[in-house]
Amino acid sequence: FEKKNQRIAFVTATGPPDILYWTPNNSFLAGTWQHFAVVVNGPLGRARVYINGELIISPKFSSRQFDCKSGLAWCGYHDNDVGAYFDGLIDEARYWNVERTQEQIRATKDIDLPPNDREGLVGWWRFCDSYEDYSDQGNHGTEVGSPRLELISLPFGITCWPDPCEAHDIVFTGNREVCIGDTVVLGTTFPYHRYYWSTGDTTSTTRVMAAGLYSLIAFDSLDCRETASVYVNIHPKPEVDVGPNITVCHGVDTTIGNMPHRPDWRYVWHPSTGLSNSRTPVTRVTADSTRTYTLTVTDDIGCTAEASVLITVYERVLLNLKDSVSVCRGDSVSLPLQVLQGEEPYSYLWSPSRGLDSTTIGQPVASPDSTTWYFVTVWDRNGCTAIDSILVIVRELPTTMLPDTVYTCRNQEVILPLDVYPLRTTMLFQWEPTEGLSNPAAQRPRALIEEPTTYSVLVTDLYGCTAEDSVTVLFHPPTIIGISVMGESTFCMNDSVLLTATPGYASYRWQTPSRAIPDTAGSLMAREAGPYIVSVIDSNGCDAVSPPVRISVYWAFELPVRVTGSNPLCPGDTVVLETDEGYEGYYWTDDSGAVVGTGTVLRVGHAGTYRVFAHDSRGCAGRSQPIIVRMAASPGTAILGPLEVCLGSDHEYRAAPSSARSFQWSVTGGESQFTPDSAILSMHWTEVGELSLRLRIIDSTSGCTDSTEIRVTVVPRPMPVLVGPVEVCAGDSASYFLEHREGVLDWQLPSGAEQLSATDDTIRIRWPVAGSYYLRVEERAPGALACSGTDSLLIQVHALPDIQLTMEPPSSICEGDSVVLTATEGYDRYAWMTPDGILDTTSNTLWTGNPGVYTVSVSSPVGCTATSDPVEVTVLPAPEVHVTGPRHFCVGATAVYKASLANFTSCSWSVRGGMILGDTDRDSLVVFWDGLGTGFIAVEANNGACSALDSLTVEVADSLHPEIIVHGPLSLCPGDSVRLDAGEGYLSYEWHTPLGVLYGQSITVTLAGTYRVHVTSFGDCAGSSDPFELRVWNPVPPVVLGPTAMCPGDTVVLEASAGYTDHQWTNGTIGRFLEVSQPGSYAVQAVDSNGCTAVSSPHSVVYYPPAPVPEITREGNQLVASVSRSWQWYRNDTLLQGEVGRTHTVTAPGRYTVETLDENGCRSRSDIIDIERLRGLATVRLPHLRVSPGDSVRIFISLEGTAGLESAGAEQFTAMLRYHSSMLVPLDGTNPGQCEGADRLIPFSGSLSQLLNGALPLHFLATLGDRDSIPLLLDEF
Missing domain, CATH: 2.60.40.10 (Immunoglobulins)
Known part of the structure; x- marks a missing residue:
């Protein structure tokens, strides 16, 4: 201890020099218990000094070896500093021969050392009642100087003496195995009085979050003390790997998740929308919108972690393409493809390419030579695709058959005999020029020409395909006919002369002065005086008439009688008998001799014999030959034949035959064939509709005629148009259908074709064998007639391609290995069917290591597809091996690595950069890493058939620098x-x-x-x-722009502000613009340029107040609407063009309404005013007259204008004229009327046509009145 600097020194050595570790200055706090520890690693030359469990300093020193059992261990003394004894209390000293970690130091610094934590302990001096070593090494201490032992009370859980109190073993509550980040509450089952936790808590429980050994000193109510420790193990949360964020196209499947499945772990994806399985770590998802998926993983301990992956979904590509278009052979048509949705730019690929001007544009021009299906694939900028198809139906041009020349007789119509194949229900004909044609729009019009004419015709079928043809109409050469008189043309009464006509004709029709003689020979004996003519029909059917030949007869006193009219008389007719003037005493007698008339003329209406008698100026009598007037019977008859027929059918129509009658047939809408004057007519019906057939009957005996007519309904035949593929592959099935089906179908399949199904208008056929086949269908219309039509297609069935598949090697493989599959060469593309799906390539080889069944499909140049026989790939299971262990540490560390093994029989380890400690054939390995740099450790497992290897790369360094x-x-x-x-x-x-x-x-x-x-x-x-x-980011919400009010029934457009994408409105509409037809509050969610989603403020749209309903009043034939900004008139709910004023003049009955706009632009419709009859209006004009007294005055009242008179049914009128009575006096039958005071009222009437033509003048005499002028007024009209 160094008092001057308040620090502690640790000295370790086996000889000089000593190695001294000082704690920092002022690290020793007087009067405070502190825990000091030093950890020394001699080989590395590094020490670590801790105070109260915290690392204070980590000095380096030169590497030296230490022998813990040699020398002395001093406590509280420095041998080089005499008298440097520690002046203070030392509670305990511990000495180890292993490195203690900071966590171990922290956990045991102020508790009794647990028995299970004494490994490597070589000295433990507790200083209770001796200097005894409590380790098992026997390193007991001795006194140096004058230390003393004394009993003290410590504020932590280190004790010396046995507790005299009754022992209560501490039993802990709380989970000992917890997850990182969770909180553990430790407590006891026994209710103690005081608690002293190693965490510093003094309550009954303590809350901890870190792993370690936790101790408790507890005192019961008798102040008896118990101590115990518990180790809390903190488990890391499971590592969750969902893979990177994904961008896909709408509707495309993708895989999310990037971690192996562990059976004892639980996996939950949220949301589960679109997932194939929401309970596995890796799952398939069908993307329909941009969405974030979160995977929550719970391990076997119960620790939970989660991670999220964002799937950005590009909108699908939507196409609009008609199902089919038609084109005439030789013409071209643009394929009308529209891309309704997607992101530009777009790429296009059309197939097949034949007949297309380009395969890579949106709307190529197609000119196929046969009906063809075209398929198009469209890619947008995101790589999203869509496929559509269109059938281009090649329509055959109509074929016309028309002779170059037809001949006709003058003044006689001729049919232009146009035939068209195929003849369809709807065809248009346009003949030029139109002069002389009965119907320029008919297929076979009748032509009546005045000079040779060439007619051209344009034929257009219902598909717009056209054909042109022409015909020249010429006259037959004229026929020459004349009469030769074989003798004198003047002779006496009762004589005769022979008349001979030009020979060479089949029959002659003579006309004598008295009668017509049909169908006779070429000569005639003339006995009557008068003109003779003869007519013939030549070989061309043309009429020819000779010039007249006149015969004169002299006879004495024989009065000629001229018969004007037909004789015999036809019912209802009369004949006029007339003789020459110049005689006297004319009288007429009948066959009874009674006088029936006088004069030169007698009109006869009855049968009988008549004579006329007279005498000349000399009194000589004379008479006429008897004139016999006969009454002929009516030649009426009926026409027999069908009244309802099919278009294009042939039928016979008959009248009752008679040799005494001739027949003249006339028809509309067909081709007729008949012998002149025949009672039988053969008809070929060529037009649809209700057509007429008329017969005129002529009695050759009497000359009387009659006519009759029938109406024949010509029903159109079905014109089936058979549509379907004409090129198929053997074994394929195809559907064929009829356009405009009307009746019952009779399919006629060729031999070898197999019918799969049939509906009302569609049949599905399988074509098993290659070849050419005709498919025919007959359509019979409903009804008794059952008119029918046919169509056919030539089907070309192509053979399938030959495809073989081989595998190399042919035997099974191990997991991780691969085989090569080889298909027959020579095809453009190969579609490989694998266990993972379809792979479309241009290569005939495929490398794979996945087990399962494989096939390959190819297509021939004509599009036929064949699939090889299957090949099965068998994959033997390889051993499962996974190495775990530390990967980052410093030089000199020793690490343990474990291998998770399965399906193996043996294993072996290999290490690079480190030293193996122990065996290498076990599932664990101890490695001493003794050098800087990168190291490598691997383990290989083998099961006899396959092997597997796993490895780790480790980094050995002086310090660590992790990368986030x-x-x-x-x-x-x-x-x-x-x-x-x-x-x-x-x-x-x-x-x-x-x-x-x-x-x-x-x-x-x-x-x-x-x-x-x-x-x-x-x-x-x-x-x-x-x-x-x-x-x-802090996204800025988008702004909704647009109207805030609208008219009921209208639609307004709201617009989101620019600069955003992926707009979605509150009603679910996608896009920047929203059409609104209902009031409400609308907001939009959009993504800004940073990819953040923001929602706009609500935008409210309300209705304007209802527009006032307009009213209509009627003033005569004029309708007047109420006041508004604008008006639009309707009749029977049909808009009247240009009628936009407040008033409207009615010109026809109907249901009238008016629509108006209010100041907000809202429309309103009036109630209906029903006009059943118009009110007739007339504008009558009275003239301005200047007259003198005594003048005769005619007043013409004229009608200047009318409205609705005809519709109102007005034909007559009445009127009342008023004027001052002193000026005019009625004359010449003008109604004098009556006086009313000084005025005279003149009534008059008549027809409107008279008034319009000015044919109703009123006649007056002007008098000298008492004034200069008077007004003329109409009181009534």
Whole structure:
């Protein structure tokens, strides 16, 4: 003891020079019990001096060896300083031949040394009643100088004498095995009176947080003392490793967790949303939104730790692509792909490439030569993908069949015989020019030309595919027909002459002065006077008429009778008999001889024989030949044939046949074939709808005609369009469906095709064998007619590729080894089916070390896929080996390493950089590390078939410098956390944080500030890390912009302020903008540029007050709305274009409303005003007249304008004219009316057409009145 500097010295030596360790100056406190200890490591040349368990100084010295059993151990004396005895009390001295740790020194410095903590104790002098050594070494002490022993009372648990009191063994309560960071409450089962814990507590319990030996001195109510100690073991919290944060695409599976599974530990993930298993350390997660998952791990002791991993989910890529588009053969079409969601820029890949102008743009132009499925894969900037497809249906161009030339007769229509294949339900025809055509939009219009004309036609089918054709219409060459008179053309009565027509025609129709003779020979005996003509139909069906030939007949006193009209008489007709003038005494008789008329003309309406008698100027009598007037029967008949037919069908229509009748057929909407004058008509129906068939019947005997008509409904045939893949692979199945199905289907499968299923309009077929096949379908429409149509597809079935799979080596392998799988060469891509999923590569080889069944699939150039036979990889279990032990310490440390082994038969250790102490074939190894630098320790296990190796790398240094590993971001958002890890292999960890001191290899923190870690290891090594500065952001909330009020029924858009991402509104809507159609309070959550989430203040949207409902009043035919900012009129809920004024003039009946806008822009609709009839309006004009007395005055009242008169059904009118009676007097039938005072009222009426045409003048005489002018007024109209 050195009184001057108040310090204590420790001296150790076996000879000079002594090694002296002084405690710091003033480290000795007078009047205070203090514990002093020194630990010396001779080989390392280092000592450690402790006061009250705290390390004070750690000096170095030159290395020397010590022999603890030679020399003397002095207590309270220095042999080189005579008289330097210690002036004070020494309670106890202990001497060891092993290094004591600071924890051991702290735990036993002021308690009796426990029996289980005396290993290495070589001297223990308690100074009770002697200088006896209480260790088992017998190093008893002797007095030097004049020390004395005295009984003292100590404030801690070191005793000397047996307690005379009755012993109460202290039994402790409280958990002895606890987790780091937890608090242990130690207590006793016996209720003592006073307590003195080694922690300094004097209560019945003490609360501890560190591992160590804790002692208690307890006094009962009799002041009897008991002492006892208990060791509390602090277990570190389990190490939790969830792996790094992950970014994935929406809907993609990923794996979280990065630690092995221990059966005696418990694992819980939170939340469990999207997890395949929330109770394992490693699990699969299907990501649907950005989310933080936290893994809580509880070890077999019950210690709990947790760690979190952030999965950032990129939004899915959404595509919009039609199911199919049509294109005409030879044309091209843009593929209308739209990317609805994702992050630009996008990458595209279309396949197959044939027919595309590009495979890497969003909307390529497709020009396929056959119907093709195109598939597109889209990647956004985050690598998220989406796949869609579109069927490009190649439509065949319509084929037209139209002759180059057709001929027609003059003044006769001809059908333009256009045929189109295939003929579809909806086709458009456009003929040019339109002059002379019955219907320029019909497939086969009728043409009536005045000169040769070329017609062109454009045919467009329902898919927009077109074809063009043309035809020239020419006249047949003219036919020459004439009459030759074989003799004189003038002759006496009762003579005759032969008329001969141009020969070469099948039949002739003669017209004599008295009658027509159809279907006769080419000559005629003429007996009557008058003109003769003949007509024929040539080989082209054209009519030709000869020039007339006139025959003159002289006869005495024979009166000619001219018959005007048809004879025989047709029912209801009359005939006029007329003779020449120049005679006298005309009279007519019938077949009874009765006189039925006089004069030169007689009109006859009945059958009979008639003559006319007269005499000439000389009185000579004469008469006519008897004129026989006959009455013919009506040739009426009915048409027999079907009244409902299918489009394109052929049918016969008949009338009752008769040789005395001729028949003239006319039709609309079809192609007719019939022999002229035949009673049978053959029809080919080419147009859809209700069409007419008309028959005109001519009685050749009487010349009477009749007509009849029927309406034939032509029903369209189904036009099935068969759609489906035309190129498939052998063994594949494909679906084929019909567009616009209307009826019942009859599928006609080729031989070899296998029907899998069929629905109303779809059939699924399996094609087992390669080859070419025709698939046909017939569609029958519902109903009795059952009209049908067909379509077909040529299916090309391609053979599957040949693929083989081999394995090298073919035998089993050990865990960690691998085999190579080799597939047949020659294919572009290989899809490997492995136990872990599908791997798509361009290589025909695959290296793997995972057990399971493997196959590979390839595709041929036409897209056919085949899969190899399976190959099974067997993996033999390797030994399980895991080395544990310290990894950081200083030179001279001795460490124990253990190997966890399983499935092994033998093991061996190897060390580099250290010295092995003991055997190397056990599951533990002792190593003495005697050099600086990096060392290596490994253990290899073998089970006869496989071997496994595990190793550790250790760092041996003078001091430690741990590195803080940050598991997570370097800056945090509020509420987030990050795990700081000092690395494994140290003996102890002490973290200095803004919250204070924490313990453990890793800590999870949330507060901003500076963090350091201090570590210790074997060999008295210690050190601290560099400081780590953690920053916590303070995010600024986004702001909601937009209207605060809206009209009921409207929608407004709210906008979140710029500079944020991942917006989500309170109603769940994703995106920066929100369409709002209901009032309410809306807020948005978004992520700022630092990745922190913030929520805006609520933004309220309310309804404007309801807009006033407009009212409509009617004034005649005008509707007037109430006052507003704007108006829009509607009729029958249809907007009336341009009707935006306050008034609207009604022009048609209907249900009228008006819509108005108030000052807030809110709309309101009026009640309906129903206008059933218009009110007729007329503007009548009275003239301004300037007259003189005595003038005749005509007043024309005219109608200048009307509105609604026709709709109101007005045809007649009545009116009342008022004027001063002194000026005008009614004339010429003008109603004189009546006087009313000085005025005269003149009523008049008539039709509106007369009034419009000015055909109703009123006639007056102007008189000298008592005034210069008078007004003309209409009192009524």
